[in-house]
Amino acid sequence: MSNLDLRSILKCVRCGTCRSVCPIFEQTGWESASSRGRMLVAHGIYHGLEADQDVLNSLNTCTTCGLCEQMCPSGASPTQIVQNARHHLVLKGKMTDSQAALRDEATSKGNPLGETRYRHAWLKNASDIKEHAPYVFFVGCLGSYRYPELTRRTFDLLKKFDVTLIPEEVCCGSPLLRTGSDPDFLISKNLEQIKKIGAHTIITGCAGCYTTLRNDYPDGLKVLHVSEFLAERLSEMNLKRLDIKVTYHDPCHLGRCNGVFDAPRKIITSICELKEMKTHHQQSRCCGAGGGVLKGYPDLSLALSKKRLEEIPEGVDYLVTSCPLCRTNLQRGGPKVEVIDILDLLEMAMK
Amino acid sequence: MLNVDLIEKMRKIVGKENLSISSCELYCYSSDASQIRGVPEVVIKPLSTAQVSEIIKIAYAHNISVTARGAGTGLSGGCVPLEGGIVLDMSAMNRIVEMDFDNLQVVVEPGIVQEKLNKALEPYGFFFPPDPGSSAMCTLGGLIANNGSGMRSVKYGTTRSYVLGLEVVMADGEIVRTGSKTMKSVAGYSLTDLMVGSEGTLGIITQAIIKVRAIPKDRSVIFASFDNPELAGKAVVKVLASGIVPSACEILDSNIIRAINTYDPKIGLPLAGAILLFEVDGSEAEVKEGVNLIVKTCEGLASGIRTASDKKERDEIWAARRLAGAAISRLDPMRTRVYVGEDVGVPIKEIPKMLRKVDEISKEFNLPIMTYGHIGDGNLHTGMCIDMLSDEDWMKLNAAADRIHRTAIAMGGTTTAEHGVGSARSEYMRLELGNALDIMIAIKKALDPKGILNPGKMGV
Ligand SMILES: Cc1cc2nc3c(=O)[nH]c(=O)nc-3n(C[C@H](O)[C@H](O)[C@H](O)COP(=O)(O)OP(=O)(O)OC[C@H]3O[C@@H](n4cnc5c(N)ncnc54)[C@H](O)[C@@H]3O)c2cc1C
Numbered sequence: 001m002s003n004l005d006l007r008s009i010l011k012c013v014r015c016g017t018c019r020s021v022c023p024i025f026e027q028t029g030w031e032s033a034s035s036r037g038r039m040l041v042a043h044g045i046y047h048g049l050e051a052d053q054d055v056l057n058s059l060n061t062c063t064t065c066g067l068c069e070q071m072c073p074s075g076a077s078p079t080q081i082v083q084n085a086r087h088h089l090v091l092k093g094k095m096t097d098s099q100a101a102l103r104d105e106a107t108s109k110g111n112p113l114g115e116t117r118y119r120h121a122w123l124k125n126a127s128d129i130k131e132h133a134p135y136v137f138f139v140g141c142l143g144s145y146r147y148p149e150l151t152r153r154t155f156d157l158l159k160k161f162d163v164t165l166i167p168e169e170v171c172c173g174s175p176l177l178r179t180g181s182d183p184d185f186l187i188s189k190n191l192e193q194i195k196k197i198g199a200h201t202i203i204t205g206c207a208g209c210y211t212t213l214r215n216d217y218p219d220g221l222k223v224l225h226v227s228e229f230l231a232e233r234l235s236e237m238n239l240k241r242l243d244i245k246v247t248y249h250d251p252c253h254l255g256r257c258n259g260v261f262d263a264p265r266k267i268i269t270s271i272c273e274l275k276e277m278k279t280h281h282q283q284s285r286c287c288g289a290g291g292g293v294l295k296g297y298p299d300l301s302l303a304l305s306k307k308r309l310e311e312i313p314e315g316v317d318y319l320v321t322s323c324p325l326c327r328t329n330l331q332r333g334g335p336k337v338e339v340i341d342i343l344d345l346l347e348m349a350m351k
Numbered sequence: 352m353l354n355v356d357l358i359e360k361m362r363k364i365v366g367k368e369n370l371s372i373s374s375c376e377l378y379c380y381s382s383d384a385s386q387i388r389g390v391p392e393v394v395i396k397p398l399s400t401a402q403v404s405e406i407i408k409i410a411y412a413h414n415i416s417v418t419a420r421g422a423g424t425g426l427s428g429g430c431v432p433l434e435g436g437i438v439l440d441m442s443a444m445n446r447i448v449e450m451d452f453d454n455l456q457v458v459v460e461p462g463i464v465q466e467k468l469n470k471a472l473e474p475y476g477f478f479f480p481p482d483p484g485s486s487a488m489c490t491l492g493g494l495i496a497n498n499g500s501g502m503r504s505v506k507y508g509t510t511r512s513y514v515l516g517l518e519v520v521m522a523d524g525e526i527v528r529t530g531s532k533t534m535k536s537v538a539g540y541s542l543t544d545l546m547v548g549s550e551g552t553l554g555i556i557t558q559a560i561i562k563v564r565a566i567p568k569d570r571s572v573i574f575a576s577f578d579n580p581e582l583a584g585k586a587v588v589k590v591l592a593s594g595i596v597p598s599a600c601e602i603l604d605s606n607i608i609r610a611i612n613t614y615d616p617k618i619g620l621p622l623a624g625a626i627l628l629f630e631v632d633g634s635e636a637e638v639k640e641g642v643n644l645i646v647k648t649c650e651g652l653a654s655g656i657r658t659a660s661d662k663k664e665r666d667e668i669w670a671a672r673r674l675a676g677a678a679i680s681r682l683d684p685m686r687t688r689v690y691v692g693e694d695v696g697v698p699i700k701e702i703p704k705m706l707r708k709v710d711e712i713s714k715e716f717n718l719p720i721m722t723y724g725h726i727g728d729g730n731l732h733t734g735m736c737i738d739m740l741s742d743e744d745w746m747k748l749n750a751a752a753d754r755i756h757r758t759a760i761a762m763g764g765t766t767t768a769e770h771g772v773g774s775a776r777s778e779y780m781r782l783e784l785g786n787a788l789d790i791m792i793a794i795k796k797a798l799d800p801k802g803i804l805n806p807g808k809m810g811v
């Protein structure tokens with residue numbers, strides 16, 4: 001029972017505050033799909049509730065967006081408890097097919113996408129990987145394999161500031177952590193190389209990588225999102241003002257969970273006009289992709305994406321975000337405006 | 352008895368996606384925010400009155416108990432199915448059926464959440480006044496069934512004052528309409544009033560005609576600090592006797608003050624022995640007069656007094672106050688708020704005495720008891736936090752709660768001013784109600800002869 005701490009489960013007073021904000025509950029309407037329900041399920045598991053498919057579905061339909069945790073008056077940590085309960089069951093061999101697939105791919109290939117290609121294939125010039133540097137750019141799996149163009153352009157910009165790459169980067173471990181599997185081998189492989197490089201700061205463009213590097217890697221490393229790194233260097237970038245309006249989607253794991261709200265907005269507002277979405281900052285609605293939900297429950301994930309897209313204000317030209325996973329899922333939802341990365345916006349202003 | 356065939360029959364009525372017998376789901380429907388537990392055999396989410404009626408007819412024919420549930424935020428075990436059977440989750444019947452502002456009313460289904468209703472009314476300049484701490488999550492059905500109320504009840508009354516009529520499915524499945532769209536009607540016994548506060552023991556509410564009020568033009572919040580809760584209690588008695596009717600009058604003791612400051616550090620309440628929060632609403636002139644009168648009346652008793660600077664500060668303090676009860680859990684990582692013995696009410700004059708008694712009980716059992724609540728109508732919430740893993744704490748908690756209940760009754764008060772009897776307080780009904788309980792039992796027998804509706808609740 002190491003991972004399921006009864007006392008932290010019992011912090012929940014079942015007030016239902018979370019039930020009225022959980023986007024997954026809003027979609028299904030069943031208690032087991034609300035965070036209060038998941039807290040009860042965790043409690044049930046502790047007391048021997050059989051971990052059948054319904055229990056797995058209850059626990060695994062949480063996107064770990066953290067909204068419940070933020071609103072919880074009694075200071076319970078439903079998001080953490082969901083992850084602990086998943087881990088507890090995985091240790092007993094109980095998991096969904098999607099959890100198993102994520103774990104197996106990441107274990108055998110170093111990324112949960114099942115890719116066997118060279119991770120830095122997007123890199124034009126291998127000599128850009130330096131042996132030692134104060135900064136490393138942690139690309140992430142989606143950046144490496146799904147958005148190679150964006151990644152190349154991001155790195156072209158970053159490398160001017162003494163930034164290098166991790167030569168044999170592997171998945172940061174986020175998909176495994178969120179879905180209850182053990183990421184230690186991935187973490188050590190990345191860490192060893194970062195140490196060799198001698199970097200004091202890791203820069204990443206993905207919200208999932210960000211929260212993992214910052215909260216699940218050992219202390220002592222500074223972690224910055226690309227937007228934070230560049231927001232401090234805008235004056236060196238010769239930006240021109242664009243006559244457009246954009247809105248911004250706060251990735252849960254960057255904004256609500258880690259408080260990175262200002263840097264992306266600083267970049268945006270120094271380029272063009274920003275019109276906030278209906279919910280933003282701490283209250284921002286989840287895109288629906290996190291916590292393994294996009295892979296495990298694509299329909300549910302799509303429904304959340306559509307709900308989020310309904311919050312785009314009138315009269316904007318782009319929906320800007322700063323996480324490739326959010327971008328992917330928001331794109332799936334059929335947005336009425338183009339979804340772009342914050343880097344894309346920066347580049348438009350640089351040309 | 353429930354069996355596979357009956358479940359199949361009911362599944363056909365509501366559709367397969369609206370019925371669950373999954374053990375995981377049943378477990379999630381086995382409690383509310385109280386300590387009462389009971390696992391249902393099936394959870395059904397009806398979408399219409401006709402479906403409710405069909406289900407109840409089957410239940411009636413086969414002696415299956417039926418427990419209605421709104422959002423499950425109750426604090427008395429009201430929606431917990433003590434004898435298994437069916438839980439009817441009414442939260443999917445959540446439409447606003449009609450907005451009839453010329454008649455100052457709306458017709459709603461019971462599953463609508465209080466805050467959602469008020470958000471829908473706001474653009475038209477109206478509101479539904481009863482505002483429990485659970486406004487963001489509790490349903491109108493739950494509020495009606497419990498006759499819930501909140502911070503504004505000192506001026507605006509309880510849910511009962513806003514229910515003009517109901518559509519109810521009775522124990523045999525018959526659909527009955529009570530009340531009318533008129534503001535007054537004396538035709539017959541007031542069955543609407545009988546249903547309000549009946550906690551799902553007499554019928555299932557499927558629609559309600561709700562009176563709404565115009566949103567007041569202006570409001571202002573006053574913070575008055577006191578050296579101890581008893582002084583605050585005295586100030587309340589004085590203010591209410593002065594002729595002013597505040598739209599809220601809340602007490603916070605020193606622990607609750609700390610809990611609120613921890614939940615939302617922006618608020619930064621002064622660390623006094625107790626704080627009274629008064630709200631006055633109405634026209635600009637009325638508010639000004641009310642504020643002046645309250646400030647004057649509290650002088651001499653209060654150690655400090657000020658008004659909230661703007662709407663933002665007002666909204667923040669009320670939002671935090673709403674969740675203060677649960678936020679007590681934040682004060683100590685080892686302890687959790689347990690809702691037991693939390694809802695007594697006493698005659699207004701007895702407030703200072705009740706506050707003193709609670710303090711004595713706290714000392715006697717060596718258990719911190721945090722007091723907050725709607726002191727303007729004599730309703731005190733006594734919040735206790737315990738180590739959930741300590742048997743000794745549980746014993747102390749239950750003994751202290753019992754003493755609080757009996758003390759309130761002895762003062763001519765009640766064990767529950769707004770949260771409901773459910774099964775958490777049913778054992779006190781004889782003591783509190785005397786032979787009036789026999790009348791209740793007779794009514795229950797007449798309307799639900801087989802005893803299928805929410806069995807084991809309210810002492811009936
Ligand atoms: C943090 C917190 C603060 C609270 N603050 C207050 C407060 O200030 N004032 C207050 O009054 N209460 C308060 N409560 C208690 C609770 O929120 C109220 O009692 C609320 O009215 C319950 O509504 P619900 O929808 O959750 O109902 P449930 O808990 O689901 O059910 C409550 C009762 O209503 C019955 N019921 C529900 N729907 C129907 C229906 N359609 N037909 C027939 N019977 C039905 C159930 O059988 C049960 O007996 C608070 C609770 C919490 C957790």
Ligand code: SF4
Nearest residue numbers: 012013015016018072
């Ligand atoms: S908000 Fe917190 S205490 Fe309330 S039900 Fe959710 S997890 Fe439990």
Ligand code: SF4
Nearest residue numbers: 022035062065066068
């Ligand atoms: S983290 Fe988000 S999805 Fe998960 S239970 Fe909380 S609110 Fe729901």
